Amino acid sequence: MTRASSTVTMGSSAWIVTSIVGVFLTVLLGLPLIAIFMEAFSEGWGAFFAAFADDHTIAAMKLTIEVVLWTLPIVTIFGLAAAWLLSQFRFPGRALIVALIDLPLTVSTVVYGLMLVLLFGRNGTLSGVVAFFGFEVMYATPAIVLATVFVTLPIVAREMMPTMQERGSSEELAAMTLGASPVRTLVFVTLPALKRALTTATLLALCRAVGEYGAVSVVSGKVRGRTNTASLQVDALYNDYDLQAAFALSALLVCVALIPLVFKVVQAGRRRAQGRLAPLSQGESQ
């Protein structure tokens, strides 16, 4: 394997560039993070926890959990299927599928929200069909889930594809040769090998699902205590000038958002530790 020069000994100019980047990232990205927690705790621990005793906030958090529980299985199954399909097979129309999977990354979430309103809202194209089956979509949980699935759809697929590509399919082929069924191969060979990558991908999808605002704000109707998700509740509290409560809820959402990042940092540290050991074990085997 040709090793690209990832570890260059750092000269003085390298340290200058690194310091500038470090300061820039800290000011642009680090300060907001600190500000959220400072404002959340500005009136002490008591006020921080009191923010979560609010009925509307509790309802919003429950709704967000419900939406996430619907969304994650759908986008994880989709992501696994898409990553397997695109990493192992070349077929006509592949580029079109890749483009369609990426579409939610470039389409404005508000535009997607509008589409759902036009389809499922009053006099919408599909509202008759939905009414026939007797359930509400618009301004209710199904529309929120649909919007969240749309914005989260590319994440697992994009995260898993490079890993699957790198891994190849020899282990699956071996399992098949030994007579395992496709399902058995998936459960006992593919999934265990992808455990870490799949965990990271699912956590990232969780993050995105919890944080979705634009599409959900259009389709949910923003009824406090009923169709407000946690993200929308942050907006509602902020508009009430209840800054401390808005930032307390934000702090909780930030903690959720940081889970995959912390997981990644830990994984990177562990990989480096293994990397240091690897040459030694190779030396032993020779």
Added chain:
Amino acid sequence: MSSVLRMTRVGVERLRVLPGFFGSLGVVLLLLAVIVVAPIVLTTRIALAGSLTALVQELNDERLLHALLVSFRSAAFGALLGTSFALPTAWVLARYQFPGKDILSALVDIPLALPTAVSGITLAYLYSPSGAIGRSLESWGIQVAYQPAGIVLALVFVTFPLAVRVIEPVIAQLEEAPREAAATLGASDIRTFLEVTFPELRRSIVVGYALAFARGVGEYGSVIFIAGNMPMQTEIAPLLIVTRLEQFDYGGALAIAMIMLIFSVCVLFGLSMFEQRASRGGA
């Protein structure tokens, strides 16, 4: 699936041996059809069902044109700033080892991970005239929040990581030899960067910029809190969609949405073709 049957011999061979082609294709096509394709096709049909002139007439509206202009201009400028910052950041992350690097790398991902509404209220809180950063900028006579500059700031915040994550792997793959050769031939660091390294990175910079630009045009949650939202000045297109919807002006909302949708699809297929041509050209 007649197109599938026209696969190359190697492909067909692979298909017979490796499981999961039709299963995964089915899952992917079903979900894409229901969640992505059907809403877009049906909405486009609604847009075309009314007379086309009515749709064009909706576009002939001062406020709407300004909102689109604000969105596209801020996104172009925000993506430019974001990509310029992304280049040195990606360079540092891909090539140097230093203490705290993992933390720095995690910081880059924060805007992608944060709920956009949280980013929005936090930026507004920090950069408003009474906020921690806004106050000191004020004493320099610079106003950011509730100004066009506020929109650009929010877009730099949100789109900067996209560009970093596109450029970083390309830098990590760079071979050292061309740079060593240039140095041996007596080129300065800056000349080496401009004439050797930059051409190698140009493609990824274009892709990073395009992604940042496309995302910036449609960005909503992180922008509206800091934008000020004055019609004709700091009102972005997605916000005008929401406003029109709240007034039950579906035609007006749809006209803006169609423009933005066509733009997203163009960017996506443009990028797809750009990358295909690039990979066919070999590099």
